Structure formats: structure tokens, C-alpha cells
Amino acid sequence: MEPISLVPAEQRSQQNLVIAALGVVFGDIGTSPLYTIKECFSGTYRLDTSPENILGILSLVLWSLILVISLKYVAFIMRADNRGEGGIMALISLIGQKAKLTAEWRGWLVGLGLAGAALFYGDGVITPAISVLSAVEGLEVLQPELHPYVVPITLAVLVALFALQQRGTARVGALFGPVMLIWFVSLGVFGALSIARSPAALAAVNPLHAVHFFLTHGWHALLALGGVVLAITGGEALYADMGHFGRTPIRKAWFLVALPALLLNYFGQGALLMRDPGAVQNPFYLLVPPGVLALMIGLATVATIIASQAVISGAFSLTAQAIQLGFCPRLSIHYTSEEGMGQIYIPWINWMLLLGIVGLVLGFESSTHLAAAYGIAVTGTMTLTTILALVVAVRVWQWSPLSSSLLAAGFLGIDLAFFSANIVKVVQGGWFPLAVGGVVFTLMTTWKRGRDLMAAKLREESVPLDRFLAEIAQHPPLRVPGTAVFLTGNQDGVPYALLHNLEHNHMLHETVVFMTVLTESVPRVAPDKRREVRRLGEGLFRINLHYGYMEQPNLPRVLKSSSREFDIDLADTNFFLSRETVVPSSKPSMARWQLRLFIGLTRNTGSVARYFRIPAERVVELGAQVAL
Template sequence: MADESGAATGEAAVIADPQAEGHGHHGAQASTLKLAVGAIGIVFGDIGTSPLYAFRETFAGHHPLALDTRHILGVISLMFWSMMLVVTLKYVTIIMRADNKGEGGSLALLALINRNTTDRKRWASGIVLLGVFATALFYGDSMITPAVSVLSAVEGLAVYNPSFGPAVLPTAVMILVGLFAIQSGGTNRVAALFGPIMLLYFAVISTLGVLSIIKSPEVLFALNPYHAVAFFALDPLAAFLALGAVVLAVTGAEALYADMGHFGRNPIRVSWLFFVLPALMMNYMGQGALLMREGMVALESPFYNLAPQWFQLPLIGIATLAAIIASQAVISGAFSVTQQAIQLGFMPRLRIAHTSAATVGQIYIPLINWALMVMVILLVLSFRTSSNLTAAYGIAVTGAMFIDNVLLTVVLFRLWKWHWAGAVALLSVFYVVDGAYLAANLTKIPDGGWFPLLIGFIVFTLLTTWSRGRALMIERMRESAMPIPVFVASAANSAVRVPGTAVFMTSTPDGVPHALLHNLKHNKVLHERVILLTVKITDVPAVEDDNRCHLEDLGRGFFRMILKYGFMQEPDVPAALKRIHECGQSFRMMDTSFFLARQTLLPSARPGMAIWREKIFAWMLRNAESAMEFFRLPTNRVVELGSQVEI
């Protein structure tokens, strides 16, 4: 993971650079309350729409429970204490403290850990693979979340009027197609409505829950953990299998950590503890109270049956908007994770479009968008009901949560230096809880749980193949590279020097770039000023402009330059060059030529990867986005020279 990056492959990868400074994120002038409202609109969409299906699935899903008071109280108790242990304690209280210069998420945490475990490379490589697999599982989750959220919201039409049943699937598909179609235009205009809509949604579902609780106040006893324990004592197997549905109440917990860079730790904590958690629990208890009173009559959709008939249609509209917002958050998250994976060297370059001039994080990646849309539509048409989809939901989430425990273990012992007794006690709780949820979800593999695992393994194979292939290619190029001092001494006197500046992009700061050797061999000239430029992506989210450039004078008009960027930043080479005045005259783009090398892979007598992986890597290399666009180089000032590399 900690290898060099640059233009040899046109890619950027992590370079451990502890000296790099990060930008501050949220601005002290922004009030916590304002950010908390924004967080409600973006961060809590996934976990917020869980009441649409989570409680119903525990009693009507693939492992239905008896619809009696003991089971209802047991399920609600499990949901409440799961939220307290998994969301409140694990994510909100503990893991959110492990930020990487303000950024959260598996890849940000992985970069943080990687920077602090360089003395145990074999051990650290295993942690890297786990972090990459957690990222791969996220893509499976990002396909299922829009499908199950939108479909479960639209299914309210059949609850309101059974004759609307045939319209559910077409309506859900139309909404999803529209959602993915608007991504290219950006979500800035509608994003301002996300907070107020989600505030309305949480206010409505909590009010409906309270009205139901008033009619059956005995449901409040479910907050006592005794009922969760009694549930397992009463029927251990049924309780274990029920965990596969109960975990649906905490899906989206990782989003709190992943979106920390956008809103900050405190606003997310305030939103969760004082608004979202109470609203969710009031609704779940309201659904439980409804089932205690009406039994099977209300089980078709206890969420919608909480509302009186006259309010069900408006509730469908509000819930559908909330589901769209939850889906939007996951789609945006997929774009963000993809950008980080590209920067960290786990993906080839993809075309990234900025949809907002004011917000750096507002990006659009066409390939990811349309691939997600196709898979989401296929999921909806294949599974047909949200109940069937929930069988596929949960494995990716619980798998990622369990991997987060492993990463947290490293953080507690290696980064924070906790005393072993306290760390072991805390981690034991997390491992037992998340391990039980993961094991319960594994029972759903035949019913659809195979899907996110399949997607996860495919994405994991692609990510690791690209990372390994790049490392091999850079290693082979380094082996055949000529030492720079030898080249400068011989070429500076023998070659004809022409006016202007030549920038040779190179993936390694050691040795002469292949593009420079090919240019001299074929054109037999050197520019007056020759820059050997390497772009490095550091383990921190952002690098300040003052720390961007490292410059070394190699003599005779040759300079070695290293530009550093954070993994949340996009390299802009021309903009960086305009700020540099330490190597002679200032850079003028009209007098500057950029030379890139484009590699062609050849079979090797000592292959570093299996042949099938080499073929995958070669395909990914051929289809990577142009390095010229990735580094924002002026199109009329770029020269590409081919070279052949054996891996």
C-alpha cells in the first residue's frame, strides 16, 4: 500500500509521509446545530429508513417469530441495546475518535494505521487486505441499500390500496432510474432540502410511534435488557436467527464514521443522541405496541399501519423522499470511496467530474453511477419485494462492522496505547456482538446473502490485482532505470539543448524516466530545463499548498520535483507548477511540454502474478482514464511515448 505513484501508470498511490499537514475541515464559524441538521439529512438516511422493514422482517421474514408479547419485547430490547452498543458506544463514542486529520471511513482509517505500522510489514499487510475487503463489501451494500429502501417505501402503495400492488415495481424502478439520471448534474440544489425533509420524516415517525405507545405503554418495558436476555433464554435458536433481521436496525452505522469529514464528530453525535436515536426507538416501540394490540392484521407493514388511513398516502410520500435521500447518500458515498481508492492506488484512473464549484466533495463518476444503476435495477426486478431483498441485506454490513473491530484493535493497542485489560474488555463486547450478527446473517446466504459476498469478492479481486500489478510494474521499471547522475553527466554534454521546459512524469523518484530515454533516443534533443516530476499521495486527507512541493537541483538544467497531495485531494500539476519559482524562471504553460509514458505489458519469464490476474491487470491498464486528464495537463502540451514492461 505504501508505494510510489506517478505518471508511469498515471496513477496515484499512498506514500507514507508523516510530515504532510492536513487542511482543517469544518470551519469554526459553522455552528454545531447547523451541521447537526445537515448531518441528519445526509448521514442518517440509511439507518433512518430501517423502520420501513427491519421490525417487520423479524416476525414475517425468512425465520418468522411467534407474534406474542415476550417475543415483541425481546426484539425491541435487542434493537435498542444493539443501537447502544454498536452505534452509540462503538461508532459514535470510540471509533469516531480515530479520525485521519478529520476524515473517517475504512480507507481513511486504513491509511492512518498504515502510517503507524511500518515496523511490522507482514502484519500490516494483513490489516491492509482486511481494510480493502471492507471497502469491497461497501460496494455490495451500496447496491442493496437503494433497492431495499426505495422498494420498501413504495410498497406502502399496496398497503394503502391493494389494487395499487402491480404498480409498486414499475414505480420503484422509475424512481431509481430518475435518481441515477440526475447524478451527473450534481445534487447541490436538492441537497439543501435533505435536512428539512429528514427532520420532517423523523418527527413524523416518532410522533406516530408515541401515539401508538400511549395506547400500549407496557411496550416501554422493552428498554430493560432483561427482555433481550430472556428472549435468548426462552428460545436460543429463534433468538439467534432473529439477529439476522434485528441487525437491519443498525445498518448505516458505518456511515456516521465515513461522513465524519463532512460534518465533524460533535454534530453527528448531537444528531444521533438527541434526535435520531429517540425518534427511531419511539417508532420501533410504536410498531411493537401496534403488533401487541392487533397481531397479524398489522404485520403486513407495521410501519405504514401506524398511520391512520387518511395519513398513509402522505406518509408514503415522506418515506419515499427519505428513501431517495438514503439512496443518494450511499451513491455519493460510492463516488467518494472510489475516488479514495483511486488515490490510494487500489483502482485505475476513472473519469471524475466535479458537480460543484464550491464543494470539493461533490463529484460524479459515470462508470460507477451507471454500473450501480444496472445492478440496483436488476436487484429490484430479481427479488421483487423488500422482504426478499432483506435476505441479501446485512452480510456486507456485518462483515464490514466485524472488520472494523480488527482495525479498532490495532488502533487501541498500536496508536492509542490502551492498557490491555480495558482494551480486551471493550473489544470482547464488540467481537461477541458483531460476531453473533455476522454468524446469524451467514444463514441467509442461500436466500440472497450470496449476492453482496459475490460482489465483495469480485471487487476485492480487482482492487488487489490492480495494487499488486502496479507495484510489480514500478519495481520492474526501477530495475531497468539508469541512475540519474550518470545520465545527467553524459547526456547534458552530448545532446542538443532546445529552448523551453520539459516535464517528465515518473512513478518513482529513482532512475531516469523511460519517456526521457525514449525522447532522447528518437528526437536527440534535450530542453533547457528538464523536470523529473513525481506525484505522491500521502496518508493524510489534505496537504497544504506550502508543503506541496519538494525540489532538488540535479545540475545542468535538471531538477527533481515531488508534488504531494492528500488522498482526498485531486492532483492539479499545472496549478502547482505556477506556484513554483525556485528553479529558474517561472513556468509558462505555452513553453512547457509534458512527457508521459504509456506501458504495454509483456509476458514475463518470472511472472509476479497468476496469468489470469495479469490479464485482468492488463485490461484495467488499457481502460484506465488518460493520465493527461487525471493530472489536469493542458491537452495541447502533452506527448505520450510508449514503453514495454514485463511483470
């Protein structure tokens, strides 16, 4: 007999979501104490561990977490959801869908959003590297002679993590929340014990210590923000993962668990430095009692793996959204769970991330060196997110321009201060995430422009449907049994693949379906609005399929559900696809370098059949040449 729970089911569900959010949403920001205080004092900035400096840094960390994470993200930006979904791609779609703007302004804002999304990949390469490396560096505190093994162990952990991606994260994900709950409790307990021994650190709650720090250090105080920003990396995940858990569980997890634990640990590290300035070499691990240090190193390694997993999954999700919205070529996507739509694995992204991360670990060799490159991509994305969210506030929510301007001045002032502090890191390694972001941005914009030009060219050369129907009515071709489905992006004309097939084979199937897949500016489309079927005559039908940018199309399943509109047997159905080959025209419509890049992308794009989950034995591909 099962025990009777006295907690209502709805409350238990909320509790489960809060714990799950700890594992997925707060992995990155939750592991920041491993290196933030250390880098502020012993890294690039090398501040003296005087009581005034310690209180100044602690105050900056405290108020950064409150102003940037609590107020900007949790209270303000998380209001800007697109039917429950968050993230910069959702923000782009929300502006395109509801903001009343000119085409030119909309184009500029979409460009800013794409730049923010591109910078996410740069951040996604550094986060696993610095997180896992900083955790494994605890071995040096445990046994200094283990130093030569730090980099090899870090690489082994990272390679194993990426190798396991193809198996899916559903089972491991179930453990993320409880493990991170233990992690945050440990952070809070060790921090509180240290504060109890040196309560003077609590004076940093007064923001005047942050002001005094700036007045004392001047320009160098702004540079020190490059270390303080490490405390708020991962803040973008609060917004990006909103669709998985909802606002309320994320807010509860932040205010009830994550924020208190983080502040206790940061202040505990500050208290330790007040007692023992020599602990600056690794204040996080020296805060831990020697008897449990080995356990804490193991827990930290697991926590950083969880933080890395969140970034990797985010890269997969962002890439899938970009493909749906037409900003990325089709890549091979593997579905690792029948139940969870978000459980996907993209091999190309997985191995490119690992390649970049391994290069970073081998090139920088320590978390201190990596910290010099960390932050510029994060602060760039945060700044762009703030700009787009303020556009939503004025153009979508119809907020007062005056109040929105005051809000913009406050949030953007903070964002730009952090971004300016990190600009100086470009020479020290910050060029790497910027280079990654620049490459991704170039690829996305080139692909989008090339596909738009190619679609326009194909529309110009297409045959109007009315003329085609009249022609086959006057001169009926040979009709053969079965169903032919022609995929086309043109909702008006006749697919090129059909004309090509009719010209060479001189026959037409008894049932012909023109199928167009449309991606809407919403995360998901209701099942009753998924399919539009129209009878064209002469045994021809047009099906328009509507999907949200968070969904993955499955054409055979949709076609099977259309059997009530016309007789169809999937075993006797063939899918005809047109494979376009792009060639340069005498007057290219794009810059020559960009056209060559687009041609290269089209030659290496993934299979249309695999993307739409069409069985390979049911596919017929017909070539087409397009001059741009």
C-alpha cells in the first residue's frame, strides 16, 4: 500500500519543477563561485586583499546579482515571453510578430538578435572549459603534486561528456536537480560557517562599499568589473529555459535556493580572505574543511558537468530553432527520446563544440588564463537582449516611452559597463568567442539571404497553377496508381520537381500533393491548426503545414492523418524532392565571397528527407540549377 501524501499534487508538481530548474537553469551561474573571487584578486586584476578591496568586490558581486539577475532578468525580461517560451530567438520572433515597425527597423533588430544568438556559441565553447577546469584544479589544493594531471583529467571528463550526448540526457537529467540542490546547500553551509568566524564581511551589503571602491580605484575599478562579471554568467539561461519550467518555478528556485546560497558562499570566501589573505590562491576550495575536500572536488566536478550539459543542450536547441526559422542550413538531428521533443542531438554541433573546447583547454591550460577570455560574449548577449526587450516594452506592451527610457538608461548603463570592462580582454583571449560569434553570424545571415534570393528566383521561373491545371485538362497525361508528394516552398506555383518529372517520365500519379512547410513566429502550433488541405482539381491537392520554431516536422505522420481528405496509402506514396544546385550568374545578386560561401553551404546541407523524417526508400530527388 502506497503512503498517503499530505502535500497536494499541484504543490508537489511545483516543488519538482523548482528542483528540476536548479539542475537545468542554474548550472552555469551556480558554479561561478569556483573562480569569481579568485580571479578578482589573483587573476588578471591582482587586487590587494585589503579589507576595503574585499568589501568593495563583495558589494559589487552582491548588487550585480540583485540588479542584473533579480531585477533585469527575473523581474523584467522574463515577462517578454512568446507563448511561454523565452530566449533571444523567441524575442526575435515576438518583435517580428507583434511589434509595429518598418521593415528596415525590423531588419536591424533581427540582425541584433542574430548577433546575440551567435555570441551564445562563443560563450558555449568557454563555459564547459572554464567550469570543468576550475573544478578539477581542486586537486592541486588536495595534493599539489597532482598539478600535471589537471589538464588530462579535464580533457577526459569533457570528451566523455560529449561522447555521451548521442545517448540522450533524459536519464542523467533526472539527477540534475537533486545534485544541484546538494551543491547549493553545500555552498551555503560552507559560506555561512566562514561568515560566522568573520562577520565583518557582511558590511559589504552596504552599496557604499562598491561606490568607495570605484572612487578609490578609478579606471582600474571598471577593469575589475571584468572579474565581477563572472558571477553573473549564466544569467541568460534564466530567460532561455523559461519554456521548460515556467516563470514561477524559476523565480522560486532563484530567490529561495540559488541566490541565498551564492551570496553566502561569496561572502564566506570574502570572510576567509579577511582572516587569511594567503587563501587567495583558491578561496573556494580553502573554504572547505580538509576532511570533506575530496568529496567537494567530486561534487564540484559533477556540478560543472551539469553546467556544461545545460550549455550543450542550449546550443542544440538554439540550432534547431535557427534551422526552423531559416537562419541555418539543415543539419542532421537525432531524436534521443520518443517522449521529449526537446531531447535532440546534433552531431555536427556536438563535435565542433568539443573541438573548440579541447583547443581552449590545451591553449590556456588554467581557469585563470581562461577567465581572461571569458565574459565578453556573455555581456554582449546580455546587452543585445536588453535592447530587444525594451523594444518589446514600448512597441508590444505599449509602455510609456519615458518610463522605458529610464529603465533603458539603468539596465543598459550596467550592461555597457560590464561590456566595456571586458573589451580589454580581446587581446588576452577575448578574441576567441568574438571570432566564433562572428563566424556564426556570417553563416546565418549568408544562409538567410541566399535562401530568400533563391526562393524568389524559383518563384519567377515557376508555372502558374491555373495554367498548369488547364493544360493537363486539355492534354491529360498518363496517370499511374499511387500518391506523389512534392515538397515546395512556393504556395502559388507548380513545384519544379513535378514539371521535371512530367517532362522526362510523361506521367502523373493519380493523387498529387503539393506540400509546403511553414514555420510560424510562435513556439508551437495547436494540432487543430497544423494542417490546411485544399482540393485543386484533376486529382491535385495542396497541403500547408504549420509548425512552431520549437517543433520538428514529421511529414509521414501528418500525411497519414490527412487520409480523411483523400485516399492515401503510405506504402504506395513517393516523396519528390528538388535538389537545387546554385551557380554564379553573370551579375551576382550577392557579394562574390558571400555567394561562394552560400554555394558551399548548399552543397553540404543535410538531407531534406531525414530532416522531415521521410523514409529513404520513399524519396525521389530531382535536380535543378539556379543562377544567382
